[in-house]
Amino acid sequence: MLKKELIELCLLHLLSQRDQYGYELLRRLRDAFPDTQESAVYAILRGLCREGCSEQYQGEASGGPARKYYRMTEQGLARYGGLLKQWRALLGALGALGIS
Numbered sequence: 001m002l003k004k005e006l007i008e009l010c011l012l013h014l015l016s017q018r019d020q021y022g023y024e025l026l027r028r029l030r031d032a033f034p035d036t037q038e039s040a041v042y043a044i045l046r047g048l049c050r051e052g053c054s055e056q057y058q059g060e061a062s063g064g065p066a067r068k069y070y071r072m073t074e075q076g077l078a079r080y081g082g083l084l085k086q087w088r089a090l091l092g093a094l095g096a097l098g099i100s
Contacts, residue, residue, distance in 0.1 A: 004040075004044065005083060005086070006087075007029065007033075007036065007040065007041065007044055008044055008048065008079075008083060009080070009083040009084065009087060010029055010032070010033075011025060011029070011041070011044060011045065011048065012048070012053065012054075012072060012076055012079060012080035012083065013080065013084075014028060014029075015054060015070055015071065015072040015076065016072055016077065016080055019069050019070065019071040020069065020070060021059060021067040021068060021069045021070070022041075022042060022045060022067070022068055022070065023067075025041065025045070025070065026038055026041050026042075029041060045070060048070075048076065048079075049070070051075070051079075052073055052075045052076075053072070053073060053075050053076035053079045054070045054071060054072055054073060054076050055070070055071050055073055056068050056069065056070055057069050057071070
């Protein structure tokens with residue numbers, strides 16, 4: 001599983017919990033992966049929207065510009081399941097090699 005797919009898995013996991021705005025997703029990813037580039041995260045988010053895995057909508061303004069929120073779609077839920085299956089297979093393969 002490549003880094004892009006790992007970030008995509010993480011984004012879909014976060015979106016499976018609730019709708020979130022872009023910066024919130026970025027902040028949570030950077031907590032786990034400090035070297036994550038902002039531009040890469042937003043590019044993946046745009047790709048997920050383009051592929052129908054997520055939808056973007058405008059939230060209400062709260063003392064600043066309105067935030068762009070993201071929510072997972074049914075197609076995104078299916079993609080999340082597929083990526084999660086790949087991740088678990090990778091963990092199993094690494095474990096079989098004695099890498100933990």
